[in-house]
Amino acid sequence: MSESQNVNAVIPFRPVNPKTRLSGVMNPEEREAFAYAMLGDVVDMLLEAGCSPCILCTVPFEYRDIPSHVDSRDLNEALNAYLSHQDTPVLIFMSDLPLVTPDAVKRLLAVTADIGIVPGRGGGTNVLFIRNPQGYHVDYYGASFCDHVRIAEDAGLRYEVVDSFFMSTDIDEKEDLVETLIHRREGTRQFLKDNGITLSLKQGRVGIQRSPHE
DSSP, X not given: OOGGGGOEEEEEEXXXXXXXXXXXXXXXXXXXXXHHHHHHHHHHHXXXXXXXXXXXXXXXXXXXXXXXXXXXXXXXXXXXXXXXTOOSOEEEEOTTOTTOOHHHHHHHHTOOSSEEEEEOGGGOEEEEEESSGGGOOOOOSSSHHHHHHHHHHHTTOOXXXXXXXXXXXXXXXXXXXXXXXXXXXXXXXXXXXXXXXEEEEETTEEEEEEOTXX
């Protein structure tokens, strides 16, 4: 049995009014459906990598047969409470990373350090692998990558930064949809195409466009 098959992967997810920064290109119902599509791609890739995904949400939420855990507190409080009750390695995986591949997940789980960190753009943290969850705590928001490095150092834990384009690319802004249309081949990309959102090329730059009738 590979190590990834022993790892619980917790996915924070906001089912209500997600992805507000995409309001300029999607209405609320579409943003919710898009968030579900990304969640589906993340869940599928984690399962293929041999992980056991669990969804952490602020309100009751059912998605396929994936276990969910409801905690109405803010992200840090909810995750730290979750970690305090885990006695096996944990993967914290954001739900807006639809480009992830099973190989990328397995590479992260293969690190020998106590903590594996995949940074997001702008100083964020997209994925954390925590070998001993009861000996670590998280601090998201702001420059969380720097905070997670500091927390590891203060606790005397070894950490490894994992460079992965597919796991570092979170989908928050309109411009991020370009990466999904180029690199994704399944659910999230199909959702965009079904809603008339496609690639455009203007003045040598790649962007997105939406069919006028949508």
